[in-house]
Amino acid sequence: MKKINTIIYFYLQILFLEVVSKIVMAGSFLNLGLLYLIVFTIPFALILFFITRLFKEKINKILTIILSLLITIYFGFQYVFFTLFSVPFSFNTIGLANAVVEFSDIIKDTLTSNIVYIIIYTIPFLLLLVLLLLKRISFKQNKKEQNIIVGIFLLFSLVADYIYLMPNKEKFDSPYNLFTKVDDSISIINQFGLLTYTEV
Numbered sequence: 158m159k160k161i162n163t164i165i166y167f168y169l170q171i172l173f174l175e176v177v178s179k180i181v182m183a184g185s186f187l188n189l190g191l192l193y194l195i196v197f198t199i200p201f202a203l204i205l206f207f208i209t210r211l212f213k214e215k216i217n218k219i220l221t222i223i224l225s226l227l228i229t230i231y232f233g234f235q236y237v238f239f240t241l242f243s244v245p246f247s248f249n250t251i252g253l254a255n256a257v258v259e260f261s262d263i264i265k266d267t268l269t270s271n272i273v274y275i276i277i278y279t280i281p282f283l284l285l286l287v288l289l290l291l292k293r294i295s296f297k298q299n300k301k302e303q304n305i306i307v308g309i310f311l312l313f314s315l316v317a318d319y320i321y322l323m324p325n326k327e328k329f330d331s332p333y334n335l336f337t338k339v340d341d342s343i344s345i346i347n348q349f350g351l352l353t354y355t356e357v
Contacts, residue, residue, distance in 0.1 A: 160295040161288060163209050163221055168202035170225060170281035174232040175350040177277055182239050183347035190348040197353050203311040210299040217296035222285070229282040233275055235351055240267055245342050245354060 175194050180186050209221045238246040241263070268275065288294040345354045 164206035167205040172198045178351045194350045214296040225282050225285050233278045
C-alpha cells in the first residue's frame with residue numbers, strides 16, 4: 158500500500174480542525190466560508206510540508222509529530238478560551254487569559270464539561286499516531302528541485318488567495334474588506350478560518 162504524503166495529512170488535519178472551529182465558534186458550516194477554508198488551508202499545509210521534508214526521515218518524523226501536536230494544542234486552546242469568554246484568543250485578549258489562570262477550577266470544569274469536543278479536536282493527531290504505527294506515512298527528504306517546486310507552488314497559492322479576495326471589494330461586507338479592514342473575529346473565522354484570523 159502506498160504511503161500517505163505529509164502534505165495530505167497536514168491539509169486534512171488543518172481543514173478538519175478549521176471546520177470544527179467554524180461550526181463551534183461561528184455556528185455555521187455550509188456557506189461560502191467553507192470554500193475559502195478549502196483554499197486558504199493550502200498555504201499552511203504547504204509550509205508545514207516544506208518544514209517536515211527538509212531533513213532526514215527520522216528528524217522529519219519528529220518534526221511532523223511536534224508540529225501536528227502544536228496545531229492540535231492551538232485549536233484546543235482556542236476552543237477552551239472561546240468557551241470561557243465567547244471570543245477567540247488574540248493579543249487583545251491576553252488580559253482575559255491572565256485572569257482565568259488564577260481560577261484553575263474554572264478551567265478544570267470547562268475541560269470536563271467539554272471533553273467530547275476536546276476529544277474531537279485530537280482526532281487528526283490520534284490518526285497520525287495510528288499511521289505511524291502502521292508505517293503508512295512518508296517522511297522522505299525532498300530533493301532540491303522538489304523544494305523549489307513546493308516554494309513556487311506556495312507563492313502561487315498565496316497570490317491566488319489574495320486574488321480570490323478581490324471581487325466586490327467595494328462592498329463593506331466583502332471578503333476583501335472583512336480580511337483587511339473589519340475587526341469582527343467571528344465573521345473572520347466563519348469566512349477564512351481560525352489560522353487566518355490569527356494571521357490577521
